[in-house]
Amino acid sequence: MNGCFVRNSTAPLKKVLMCPPIYAYLKENAGRGGNETKIDNELCMREHEELVRAYRSNGVEVVLMTPDSSLHDQVFARDFGACVREGYILGNFRIHSRKGETEAYRKKMEELEIPCVAKCSRGHFEGGDFWMLDDRTMAIGMLERTDEAGVDEIRRQVARYGYEVIPVGSSERCLHLDMCFNMVAEKLAVICSEVxxxxxxxxxxxxxxxxxxxxxxxxxxxxxxLQSLGNGKAVSFRKNTEVNSALRACGIEVIETDISEMFKHGGGIHCMTFPLSRS
Structure with missing residues (x-):
């Protein structure tokens, strides 16, 4: 695979990397109030398969990782890094339990022949904080998992490609920027402006x-x-009724899936999807 990989956040989505939630069986202290949340693994698998079908039925090729039994958050493929036009950025997880994912995903990207064009090592950076506002402007969240040192590392390494990097903070305790900001189409975003x-x-x-x-x-x-498919389409979940209605009012075709069980594990559709090709 070579040439242009991911041009921006909303160009037609051609290919994604995902990981089945085979080992996403328990999330300690994930529930509101700090309670243990037990997860129905079989239901998670069915929901993930439904999401994969939604992509494939809309012309998106899905590449699946082989899950590692020691990596319970590996289903959130988005977070190991980010893909840009020239290749991919390898992130650096902030919490110890996710660090093993980095090597697993690095090997997969090597197998897919996608070059690493930047690497975060001294600071921290996770892909849920990454957005291309347009072909040359990167917005990177600095919330709970990405820090200033990580953003600075990325800025220095992508400068040679002509990218502008804009750091974005938040007043809310969100793990990643994609919890409060999401690009759905060119110049169209779902956002919690309060935070x-x-x-x-x-x-x-x-x-x-x-x-x-x-x-x-x-x-x-x-x-x-949510997840933008480009071409005026987006994947959302069925219970997100108000947002889905607002998107349709803006002319977006909304493909609905049910991932209510996966939410218990702490992430959504965007978190589970790593774009490999958008052009």
Whole structure:
């Protein structure tokens, strides 16, 4: 595989990398109030398969990882890094339990013949914080899992390709930026403006973005956590009724799936999907 990989966040999605949730059986202290949340593994598998079918039926090739029994969060393929036009950025997980995923995904990208064009090693960076606002502008969240040192490392390494990097903070305890900001189409985003800095919001407005609002109370419900397919389409989940209606009012065709059990594991559709090709 060579040439242009991922041009931006909303170009037609051609190919993705995912990992079945075979070992996503328990999430300690994930429930609200800090309770253990037990996960129905068979139901998670069915939900994941439904999502895979949704992609394939809309012309997206799905590459599946072989899950590692020691990596219970590996299903969230998005987080090991990010793909850009020239290749991919290898991230650095902040929490110890996820660090083993880095080598597993690095080997897979090598197998897929996608070159590594930047690597985060001193700081921390996870792919759920990464967005291409356009072909040359990267927005990188600095919330719980990505830090300033990680953003600076990436900025220095991608500068040779002409990318601008914009760091984005949040007043809310979200793991990643994709919990409160999500690009659905060119100049169209689902966003919780209550928890994002005014400088970022003003920049979006200056670029003529149309913003679909999600209330702070729905952040943990993953109302922002969707996946753009390009060509005026997006994948969302069935219970996200208000956002889905707003997207349809903007002319977006919404493909609905049910991933309510996977939510218990702490992530959504966007978290489980790593784009390999958008052009």
């Amino acid at each position: 994002l800095p005014e400088t970022f919001l003003n920049m979006l407005r200056s670029r003529k973005f149309n913003l679909i609002e999600v209330g702070r109370e729905h952040l943990l419900d993953c109302f922002c956590n």
